[in-house]
Amino acid sequence: MQHARFLVPLAVLGGAAFLALPTRTEAYTTIGGSLGLAQRDFRVFNNFTDPTANDNTTPDANFPGATGVALAMWKANLEWGSRLHGNGNGDPTQPGGLGSGGANFDPSWQGLATGIGGTNDNIISELSGSSGGTLAYCETPIQDGWRIRFYQDAANWSDGPGSTAGGQYDLQGVGTHELGHALGLGHSTVAGATMQAVATVNGVNERTISADDIAGVQAIYGVAAATKPIITNVVQSGCSLTITGSNFAPTGNEVWFTRLNNASGDPLKVTNVTSVGGTSITLTAPTAAGPGDLLVKIPGSANSALSNAWPVNPQGGTAPQSYCQAAPNSYDIFGATMAYSGSTSIATNNFTLVTNGVPPNAACLYFFGPNQTFAPFGNGYRCVGNPTTRLPIMNASPFGDAALTLNFTTSPASTIPANSPRNFQLWYRNPAGGGAGFNLSDGLQVVFCP
């Protein structure tokens, strides 16, 4: 009788276990090939159209500079990485758990692409239409790269970051599956594996790779070698970065950054970097390095020569950011828009404000201040709040550009402090535009390094 009490639940338990357990312990498959060190970059072309694909606008310190679908795809690929990405946070469904691969494989986030690219450009994008229940796919062979497409009408796509609403499919989860193909995995028959072919619910469970998926990536790239360089922390002091970890080479290291405005997809590489005791590297971030990931590569071409990825925002904590709004003028219907060139390092002293779309030869001047505002002014909008400081009056070029290199050795630029935001805007005369006869560009916020 005592035994009978347990008979039914045990039978149910046994039956359930039979249903849940795979018939094989390792059922991953591979498609042939692997991504060499020259193919670790990946980008997103953000042509996704569902509002819910880009409604996560909350920045994440572990994924600097990314929101929406870009953030979702970055997290998707980092899950395949060898070690935790930073502290592993960023995905509410697996706190402290992003970066589970444990293989000699780590990807390099290279930001937003400007187009869909070819089938080997390592770009993720949306494809119009639908194809009878196919959600997304990955194009290979991967020896020279890959391309991933999400069908626009196959689902209501969601960028998370938490679970998705009913009827939506999770970009990060489906992206993790497709990126598994990109690194060389085929479909798995193991229930619960990210690489299982057939979807059931909303894709959120796919975000976390399973033991079968881990066995697959380790079979292709090898279990993370004892000699593989490891990053355990990155400390920023102005533009100076100190990378700590282990297995760095004494000399000849490369430090890979996410490149600002990356047209090629190639990581920005600082070469011939020395370490102290194989555990510490200090360098100045290059001006073309944007918010993203940092990796260290030691000499050699083996998969184990590249470290894990670590999040970093090298431009003094933030890259210059456009803000506010330009108003149309007599020369450009989009108005005058600000950009920049050069380094945000005060010591380097070559930071240049650039504005395009200014009426040719127009008299103009830049002004700046610590505060932002948004108020109608002239024919445009004022974006810099009081107090403001004017820079010298000048004239736009015959081609409608206004460029000014700041000289931090003399006033007023010499008053700009490091590590404190400054907001810049261009005022320009525009009698042909009617109204007040003058107009303004949009704004540009810059945080300068020492």
Added chain:
Amino acid sequence: MRKHAYALAALLVAFAAFATAAIERLDLAQMVQRADGAVHGRIVAKKVIRIDHQKDGVELYYTTLTVEGVNLASGQPQTVDVTFPGGFISPTEGVFNSEAPSADDQKVGNDVVAFWKREKNMGGDLAGNALMTSHGGLYRTIASKKGRVVQGRGDGYAVPANIALDDLSARIQVLTEQKNQQR
């Protein structure tokens, strides 16, 4: 003890059912509901095209299989083209597609069951009969002493296990009648 055992059992069952990936999970009823048709027959032709599209990008490859046989719902003869993304125009031009049927499954001469759905745009403004869920919509058949058998693909597919073609056809006819009555 009993509560814990039931809870653990439920958890395991839920875990088994919550696998996810990149084609939709459709059982046979759902497949028939979503598809415009199912055909049994022989693959008599295979064609791959490339589209370079201004909005959707370059190098869009699509494979079209021509299946000549019988409509499984009506029993009438039918020849139908079914299309899926991916394929090679030549040994050096084309792409493998992660969700496409395997090369073995799409060979000319294969005896297959295919589920298809008319799509206005499969990308690149290509209209046609999409092979439902790419590889999940194509099933090879084999001859046996008891008649032709459709090879199942496992959990989550419309045909999860091997089934006699006659039995599958009968089920599709019933499901199609139910679908038509709902309309």
